Amino acid sequence: MKIISVVGARPNFMKVAPLHRAFQEREGITESLIVHTGQHYDEQMSDVFFEQLELPRPDRYLGVGSASHAQQTARVMTAFEEVVDKEEPDLVLVVGDVNSTLACSLVATKMHIPVAHVEAGLRSGDRDMPEEVNRLLTDTIAELLFVTENDGIENLKAEGVSDDRIFFVGNVMIDSLVFFREKAAQTGVVRELDLTPSQYAVMTMHRPSNVDNREGLTRLLETIEQIAGLVPLVFPMHPRTRNRFDEFELADRLNAVDNLILGSC
CATH class of the missing domain: 3.40.50.2000 (Glycogen Phosphorylase B;)
Incomplete structure (x- = not known):
């Protein structure tokens, strides 16, 4: 299996880090690629986190930068489509609720690539939040919904999602916390x-x-x-x-x- 994991904003890095480490150790996963969309694009908001989280440099950097929600989503979709077309992954993994999450989910779904959404089912109930729209739409089209807490399961079931798409896996942010706890204690x-x-x-x-x-x-x-x-x-x-x-x-x-x-x- 070949997996592309998408990162776009800083919280995404914390979620992808433990997953990437696990993929490298998992038999049957032949390749784990990281695509950085560049939604957060300056050094203080992206590169330093690859260093501190001991992630390899992304295999692809899309460099979309800042723009309106529509422009940013469109730029990510256009650039990510080229990546998927060339790499032909078996699975696209997205995390969180940023524009990159929705954009890459749409591209993969339209190209008949299964999508896995980490942190699925979280809801604020406020559709004025762009993140809430991203969550709702991503969970609608993703095949695999990885949930961090019971509320997420309840929200998805209330929206009519079938049980066979929902997996209660816990919070990967805790995996990052545990992994770096000793390192953090040494910072001074x-x-x-x-x-x-x-x-x-x-x-x-x-x-x-x-x-x-x-x-x-x-x-x-x-x-x-x-x-x-x-x-x-x-x-x-x-x-x-x-x-x-x-x-x-x-x-x-x-x-x-x-x-x-x-x-x-």
């Missing part, structure tokens, strides 16, 4: 930030529904202030979130929070 970042082990909190946020309006971002800032009043709070900030704090003129208030350690991610 806790000491560098002058933190006490087990006596601090870490947060991040970037979803448009959370940060793209002033009211919602203000509520989150109030929560940050409350938590930082209890324990040191480490906040590696996504570029999107940083831009919104500037746009809504909340950056000064954020920077003034005591016990808050800001960084980039």
